Amino acid sequence: MFVSRSRFALRVAALSSAIVLTACGGSDDVASTNQPIAAVPAPPADPGFVDSAPVPSVPAFVDNIATNQRGDARYATLSTNAAVRVVSRFLDLWQPSTMLVDAGVSAPANGGFPAVVASACSGLPASGTPCGTIVNSSVLAANVQYVVDATTARTQQQADAAYFDDRRGKGYSVTDGMGPLTAAWRTAAQQTTSITSVPPDATTVLYNDSGNNVGVGGSANASFGKVVDLLNEMGNNASTEPTKRFYKYARPYRWSTSVVVAPSLVPAESTTPATDGGFISGHEGEAMRDAMTMAWLVPERFQEMVSRGLELGENRIFAGMHSPLDVIGGRMLALAVSAANLATYASDAQTAYGQAHQTLQQLTGTSDATFATFAHSGTATTDRFADYTANKAAFLRRMTFGFAAIESTDAPPVVPKGAEVLLQTRFPYLSADQRRVVLKTTEMPSGYPVMDDAEGWGRLNLFAAADGYGAFNGNVTVSMDASKGGFNAADLWRNDIAGAGKLTLQGTGMLTLAGKNSYTGGTQVSGGTLAAASPTAFGTGDVYVGSGGSVKVAASAPVTIAARYTQLDNTTLELDIDGNGGGRLRVGGALSIAGGTLHVKFVNGYAPKAGDTIALIDGAAGSAKFSAVTVDGFKATPVYTGTGVGV
Structure with missing residues (x-):
């Protein structure tokens, strides 16, 4: 030259x-x-x-989310309650004493459906009336042993994180997955929490978060109220209680005294075990739903937010309050609820998306051209999700928590009806059919406990999906x-x-x-x-x-x-x-x-x-x-x- x-x-x-x-x-x-x-x-x-991902020929959760109810005889069975069906592969491991949404709840006859009588099960595996029968002893034993191992090796940092994620509003907790945008998000949403420290010992009186969780919505928050409103709407028909009351599977510390509940959370242990089932995790269900919604609203932080949703689930295990299968079930229902409600409130979601970007850009002094760069401007000391490789590995680990496959791992991929909406803002240039194929070509192998539901919610890998196609x-x-x-x-x-x-x-x-x-x-x-x-x-x-x-x-x-x-x-x-x-x-x-x-x-x-x-x-x-x-x-x-x- x-x-x-x-x-x-x-x-x-x-x-x-x-x-x-x-x-x-x-x-x-x-x-x-x-x-x-x-x-x-x-x-x-x-x-x-052109590749495609056909909709499974089974009743779709997105069409039947309104059946996720308790106290209504019409929706008390496996065949009539869509949320119970999402995690029905738990029946391969555990058979509840009654196949009804009836733990601590009854319901009068309704529309030809017989009355529901409250179950007599005690909720205590070692005493009282059993709540069910173990079907796969090796998997359920490993499920509880995982919690024993996690809680006995727990660090103080993990115990503290478990406390905050237990007591704080889940919407407030997961917002720190926004990294460099966290302060701006909380300011815009006017989020508050009263949980600012960990009690020094287990004798401290239990207290709950008196903050406002996801923030202030409506006209009282002109610049960000639509965002908060959407987060609240996403909780409609989202309860994990019907599923808990159907499966009647106890929390891990009730299965084994070797589980060490975080000392600061001992006061939070329920005194009514019959209505305090472990499967599925309500905290994970709510946290993953909030995190998924925030990922949809700010797809520049998509992988970090879905990672935060799974992290909160793992913190429930460190707390001693839930088992891996509890958390997996909560994650599955959260994704189904998120897809259903994003479709139901599609117009509100689009408005909230625009408001989120306009307000966050104003607060951070960025533009469309610089916003994504700012969203990833954190370091390991300011953004614990800054390491992409570490996030990817942790997300994959938390999808299965180390369980080995118990069935064939090469079953064809299946993508739930409506799941493509979860990637709508992450891939605005792809069609709905293309986004379904992205989900299809990035999902988990088959065979893992609970995750092989007929619709496909359990195998969806949202972190991998956010990285584009897995196969052409x-x-x-x-x-x-x-x-x-x-x-x-x-x-x-x-x-x-x-x-x-x-x-x-x-x-x-x-x-x-x-x-x-x-x-x-x-x-x-x-x-x-x-x-x-x-x-x-x-x-x-x-x-x-x-x-x-x-x-x-x-x-x-x-x-x-x-x-x-x-x-x-x-x-x-x-x-x-x-x-x-x-x-x-x-x-x-x-x-x-x-x-x-x-x-x-x-x-x-x-x-x-x-x-x-x-x-x-x-x-x-x-x-x-x-x-x-x-x-x-x-x-x-x-x-x-x-x-x-x-x-």
């Missing part, structure tokens, strides 16, 4: 015919021959179908509109994408792929910018950059295109070169450059010297040339060889 300090674009005459040569690797010597070929390769073949099956066409801002303008998919399908990017936004991708159907860029942030971002198929499209190579190691790379005129290839291999492109198949712009940036402090020759593309180039070559900050001469392109 022959350098003088100025920005310079060297224009090279566009070829009258396209050039394709076979890649072989080699030196940076200037090519001495130009051998044109007959034609530009065609784009990767269309697979001929068929033709996946993504169209982004940068003028709409937010994720429409730029998004990052971090999953390891498999499958035999093809990705086509259209529009004006930028989509970055950062996983260890192995999809084989090829990649076509017809508009917008497709960025590679990992060496295998583009899978193993052809990459075809059509007119109006751009590709950006910004990985920290060379990006490999195993098959052909084709670039037409009116396109751009940006290479972000760091001097250590990052930003380079390695093409294993035919390299066809029929014009377009090569844009080179030097990043991460790398500054080449005058006279350096910088290798950029490994692959037989021959007389294939870009129409323009731009190197930021330098005057540069392109170097085309039989084995690559450099400057």
Whole structure:
């Protein structure tokens, strides 16, 4: 590269015919021959179908949420109560003494449904009238032993966190998942709590949070009231009590005296065990619902918020108040309730979304362009969810709490009716059907206790889903509109994408792929910018950059295109070169450059010297040339060889 300090674009005459040569690797010597070929390769073949996630042919919770009631004979059975059905695989492990919502509750006959008589079970496994029969002793023994192990090894920090998450309003507690936005959120919502310290010992009189939980709604809060109103609406028909009263499964400290309830929470132990069932966790049900709603309202913190929802569930285990299966059941019902109520209150949700962003941006001095960056500006000391890798690992662990699969792990994925709404604001540029496929291709394997419900709520992995598709099956066409801002303008998919399908990017936004991708159907860029942030971002198929499209190579190691790379005129290839291999492109198949712009940036402090020759593309180039070559900050001469392109 022959350098003088100025920005310079060297224009090279566009070829009258396209050039394709076979890649072989080699030196940076200037090519001495130009051998044109007959034609530009065609784009990767269309697979001929689009993947889908059909709705299961079972009664859908989103259509029957209103049946989640207690004290009503019409909704007292497994077949008539939608919430009881969501977690009905618990029956593989435990058979309640009566198959009715009847623990401590009765109901008169109603509409042809017989009266419900309150159960006589005591709620105490070791004495009194049994509340049920153990069906799978190994799983239920492991369920209680997990709590024994967790509470006997509990740190003081974990005990304190368990106390706060027990006593505080759940909406207030999970708001700290907002990280750098927490203070602004609590100010906007006018949230308060009276729980500011942990009692010194177990003799302290029990007290409850006299704060306002999710905050002040309605006209009393002109700038954020719609947000608070939505959080309150999301609690409609959301009670965990009908499910508790049906399954009648005791809390862990009633199963084993080896469970050590957090001393500060001993006063909170109920004196009426018959109506104080452990399965499912009410705290987790409410917390995960609030966290899911906040993730929907501020998808810039989506993964952090759903992580906070599961963290609160684990704190219930550290408290000694709930078992892993209790928490898993609470999480499942929370997702079902969230989807149902987001659909029911769709108009209110959209209004709240707009209000949340407008007000939070005002309070943080940000704009649409800078809000997402600010939302992730915390450090490990100011935002305990700042570490993406740690969050991902913790979320996956909390999905199953270490239980091994007890059934086949390869059952087909199933996505509940209406679940796609949970990703609506996270992927505003995808259709509802596409969001269903995202859920389908990222969900958990089958076989885990309780989680294999007929609708599919138990296997949904919202953290993974927020990282985009897990597999391309068929033709996946993504169209982004940068003028709409937010994720429409730029998004990052971090999953390891498999499958035999093809990705086509259209529009004006930028989509970055950062996983260890192995999809084989090829990649076509017809508009917008497709960025590679990992060496295998583009899978193993052809990459075809059509007119109006751009590709950006910004990985920290060379990006490999195993098959052909084709670039037409009116396109751009940006290479972000760091001097250590990052930003380079390695093409294993035919390299066809029929014009377009090569844009080179030097990043991460790398500054080449005058006279350096910088290798950029490994692959037989021959007389294939870009129409323009731009190197930021330098005057540069392109170097085309039989084995690559450099400057």
